[in-house]
Amino acid sequence: MRRPLAPRILAYSVLVLGAIVVAFPLLFALSYSFMTPSEVATYPPPILPSSPNFDNYGTVFATIPIGRYLLNSFVVSAAVVVGQLATASLAAYAFSFLVFRFRTLLFFVFLSTLMIPWEATIIPNYITIRTLGWLDTYQGLAVPFMATAFGTFLLRQAFLQIPRELWDSARIDGASSLRFFRSMVLPLARPALGTVAIYGFLSTYNQYFWPLLITNERLMRTTQVGIAQLRDEETLRWGLIMAGVVMVAVPTLALLVLGQRQLIRGLTAGAVKG
Amino acid sequence: MRFTRRDARELGVGLAYLAPSLILFVAFVFYPLARTFILSLYNTRTTGVPTTFAGADQYTELLSSPTFRDGIVATTFFALYTVPVSIAVSLILAVMLNQRLRGINVFRTMMSSTIAVSAAVGSLIWLLLFNPSLGLLNYVLSLVGVRGPDWLTQPGAAIIAVSITSVWLLLGTNIIVLLAGLQGVPEEIYEAARLDGARGLRLFLRITVPLVSPSLFFLLVVDTINVLQSFTQIHVMTKGGPVDATRTLVYSIYLDAFQNFQFGFASAQAVVLFGIVLALTALQFGVIERRVHYQ
Numbered sequence: 001m002r003r004p005l006a007p008r009i010l011a012y013s014v015l016v017l018g019a020i021v022v023a024f025p026l027l028f029a030l031s032y033s034f035m036t037p038s039e040v041a042t043y044p045p046p047i048l049p050s051s052p053n054f055d056n057y058g059t060v061f062a063t064i065p066i067g068r069y070l071l072n073s074f075v076v077s078a079a080v081v082v083g084q085l086a087t088a089s090l091a092a093y094a095f096s097f098l099v100f101r102f103r104t105l106l107f108f109v110f111l112s113t114l115m116i117p118w119e120a121t122i123i124p125n126y127i128t129i130r131t132l133g134w135l136d137t138y139q140g141l142a143v144p145f146m147a148t149a150f151g152t153f154l155l156r157q158a159f160l161q162i163p164r165e166l167w168d169s170a171r172i173d174g175a176s177s178l179r180f181f182r183s184m185v186l187p188l189a190r191p192a193l194g195t196v197a198i199y200g201f202l203s204t205y206n207q208y209f210w211p212l213l214i215t216n217e218r219l220m221r222t223t224q225v226g227i228a229q230l231r232d233e234e235t236l237r238w239g240l241i242m243a244g245v246v247m248v249a250v251p252t253l254a255l256l257v258l259g260q261r262q263l264i265r266g267l268t269a270g271a272v273k274g
Numbered sequence: 275m276r277f278t279r280r281d282a283r284e285l286g287v288g289l290a291y292l293a294p295s296l297i298l299f300v301a302f303v304f305y306p307l308a309r310t311f312i313l314s315l316y317n318t319r320t321t322g323v324p325t326t327f328a329g330a331d332q333y334t335e336l337l338s339s340p341t342f343r344d345g346i347v348a349t350t351f352f353a354l355y356t357v358p359v360s361i362a363v364s365l366i367l368a369v370m371l372n373q374r375l376r377g378i379n380v381f382r383t384m385m386s387s388t389i390a391v392s393a394a395v396g397s398l399i400w401l402l403l404f405n406p407s408l409g410l411l412n413y414v415l416s417l418v419g420v421r422g423p424d425w426l427t428q429p430g431a432a433i434i435a436v437s438i439t440s441v442w443l444l445l446g447t448n449i450i451v452l453l454a455g456l457q458g459v460p461e462e463i464y465e466a467a468r469l470d471g472a473r474g475l476r477l478f479l480r481i482t483v484p485l486v487s488p489s490l491f492f493l494l495v496v497d498t499i500n501v502l503q504s505f506t507q508i509h510v511m512t513k514g515g516p517v518d519a520t521r522t523l524v525y526s527i528y529l530d531a532f533q534n535f536q537f538g539f540a541s542a543q544a545v546v547l548f549g550i551v552l553a554l555t556a557l558q559f560g561v562i563e564r565r566v567h568y569q
Contacts, residue, residue, distance in 0.1 A: 011373060018367055019384040022445060025399045026387065028410070032402070045410045087294040100288035101281050110295065113303045115555045119503050119524050120548040123313065123531050123541055124306035127322045147298035177287070206392035208506040213532065224394040228510050231398060238402050249395045256390035260383060267389075267447060268454040 026249070033057070033243040040238050056243035063234065066247060068219055069226040076141040076211075076222065077204040083146030084200045085193060092155035093181050097167060113149045122213070129214055136220040141211055145204060151196040154266060158192030159185055195262040202252060202263075223248045307548070313541035320535035332542035341518060342526070342543070348433060349502065349522040355437035356444070357497045361490060363441065364448035369482065371449065372456040382453070389446030393506035400439040401426075401511055426512055429519030436507050436520055443507075444500065448493055455489030456482070495558040499551055523547050 020027075032040060034052035060066050094100075095107055125144060134140030162185060170180045186193070211222040221229070227244045234240055256263065289296075314332055316324035336342050371382050388396070403411045404425040412422030423431040459482075467481045483490070505524050508514060514521040514529060521529070523543060531540035 008375070011375060014370055015375075015378075015381045018370055019381050022367065022385045022442075023387055025396070025403065025442065026391070028403065029395075029399045040408060043407075044413050045408060047410075087298065090291045091295045094288045094291035098284070098288050098291065100284040101277070102285065103288060106288075106292060106296075110299070113299055115552055116303055116307055117499070117503050117547060117551045119505065119527060120544040120551070121303060121306035121310055122527070123322070123537055123544060124309035125302055126532075127309075128301070128306065144298070144302040147295040147302075149299075152295065202390060206394075208392070208394050208509070209528075212509070224392055224506075228394045228398065228506075231401070231510065238405075238408065241398060242402070245395050245398050249391060252390040252392065253387065256387060257383060260386075263389065264450055264454065267450050 026253075029242045029245050029249075032239055033246045035239045037237060037239055056239045057247070059237075059240050060230075060244045060247065063240065064226055064230055064244070065219060066223075066226065066244065069221055069223040070247075070251075072138075072141075072220065073205050073223040075138055077201045079138065079142040080145045080204040081197045081200040083142065084148045084151050084196060087147045088151035088155050088196060089186065089189075089193065090181075091152045092159050093185060095152070095156045096159035096162075097180075097185070098177070110149045110152055119209070122209070126213055135214050136217045140214050141222070142204075144210075145200075148196070148200065151200065154196055155189060155192050158189040162188050191262065191265070194259065195266040198255060198259040198262050199266050202255065205252060310541045310544045310548070313538055314545050316538050318537040322535075322537040324538070328538060332539050335539065336542050336546070341521070344518055345521050345523055345526045348518070348520060351433055352437055352440075352504070352520070352522055353498055353501045355434060356440045356501050357494065359437075360441040360444040360448055360497060361493050364445055364493075365452055365483075365486070365490070367445070368449050368452035368456055369478070371453055382449075386446040386449045388443055389450065391443065391446070393443055393504070394510055396443045397439055397507045397510035400435070400442070404435050404511075427516050429516050432512050432516055432519050436511055439507050439511065440501060440504060444497055448497065451489050451493055452486060455486040459485045491558070495554050499554055502547065502550060523550075 031048055033056050034049040034054070035046065036049075036053070036055070039046060039050060091110065095103065095110075129135060129140045129144070132140070134143075166184055167180065170184060175183075206224060207222070208224045208228070212225050215221050215225065227241075227248050230241055230244050313322075313324060315328060315330075317326045317328045317331075318324050367385055371378065371385060403409050406412055406422070406424045409425075411425075415422040425431045425435040463481065463485065464477070467477055472480060502522075503524055504522070505528065508520050508522060508525045509528075512520040514525045524547065527540050527543045527547065530536045530543065534540075
């Protein structure tokens with residue numbers, strides 16, 4: 001049943017208005033990234049660039065090693081994703097298919113890590129990383145985040161959907177536990193693995209506090225820290241800063257558009273009782 | 275119950291699968307948590323090495339410190355300004371998005387876009403919007419005859435500026451969670467309410483809000499924990515200033531540990547943070563889960 005025209009136009013107008021308001025800061029950053037310094041400084045503040053140009057983007061490359069920052073962030077985020085997929089899928093497999101003593105207790109041990117804020121443990125973690133000599137290294141940035149209780153929980157839910165008959169017949173055929181895991185469980189749970197991967201990537205790529213703390217060398221900074229330091233170094237060049245902001249935000253926004261379904265599935269797993 | 279050899283073997287296999295996660299959790303979650311407690315009971319050298327046992331000294335010092343008290347006040351206002359506003363705005367937007375219209379997914383993606391935006395990126399953009407001479411915000415205010423404050427140099431305005439930025443950053447997550455909650459409400463309930471004459475605001479307050487109350491309470495707890503842990507907005511926008519107005523608990527931990535090198539004193543504050551988050555989680559699991567309306 002289609003609604004009559006007038007209410008539909010009203011509904012769309014409200015939606016367009018809402019979308020513009022919410023997305024405004026992002027569109028604003030994009031617009032300012034194409035402005036010259038003198039245009040940024042005019043009053044009243046302009047909304048759109050009078051003659052859009054890419055100069056600011058070139059200047060970002062000339063001012064900071066943004067390519068290296070992006071590389072660092074991608075390497076660390078990818079390492080965390082691979083690590084989380086490995087540790088969480090193994091643990092989730094044990095929690096869904098294997099039977100052993102203390103299984104429930106151990107599952108609660110995993111879940112309890114969700115109640116411990118990272119910031120409350122950051123001091124000893126910093127000391128640990130320093131003692132290991134991992135300051136200014138990829139492993140220092142990635143290893144502490146390679147286990148995930150949230151991901152384990154999500155994958156366990158997915159593994160529990162896999163019919164038990166598959167497990168029974170695999171056992172009768174003499175397949176080992178590890179082989180069943182590799183050839184049946186992992187392929188069947190691909191969507192859930194995708195959700196864990198997207199979450200791991202986004203949250204690592206967007207980190208700020210930890211990389212700020214454990215990196216000092218200019219070339220080991222991640223994008224978030226590097227871009228924020230642009231602000232301290234280039235206070236008055238807002239067009240330049242906005243160009244940097246756009247370059248840092250584009251990968252995550254692209255990921256949002258591509259992986260929206262996986263993201264939504266992950267977020268709502270904890271929020272809505274099924 | 276006897277622990278047989280078979281039990282031992284099964285436990286061994288199970289632990290082998292859990293080991294990678296468990297080792298990491300012990301190294302980077304449980305051990306540091308215990309270590310934080312221990313550090314909070316000691317005086318420490320500037321390198322973080324504990325020297326003499328201090329007992330509850332750090333905690334008594336904490337309680338008598340005006341900076342700490344102001345920090346707790348700043349954290350509370352930060353949460354009060356941010357969480358209810360963000361949830362309310364998100365609920366209105368989620369109701370708008372919960373329509374069957376052609377192209378609705380484009381709007382859903384646009385409005386939930388802040389879920390992918392990092393706190394650093396958001397803070398930099400809002401820093402420019404709040405800029406007193408170049409920023410758009412004070413210009414727009416001047417159009418309606420309001421003289422905007424120097425957002426980041428006036429104590430009262432700075433905490434509001436950081437809160438507005440956080441409200442915006444939380445919108446994406448909140449909208450996705452609330453939209454999922456709204457989509458779980460069967461259309462028949464609305465039909466029945468409309469037949470009974472409920473319309474507009476009444477329908478919203480009497481039917482919509484109670485039915486999504488599980489999602490609302492989930493967000494209330496999760497957003498509050500999120501705000502309590504916020505560091506980036508403060509570090510990028512205000513550095514805790516002006517005159518400690520935005521020196522929240524997390525920022526205070528950072529300053530005392532990594533700028534003043536008082537690791538013991540900072541650890542006592544980390545224990546306080548842990549206690550607050552634990553209490554909020556307990557609240558969610560214990561009290562609220564039982565009271566909120568579930569279908």
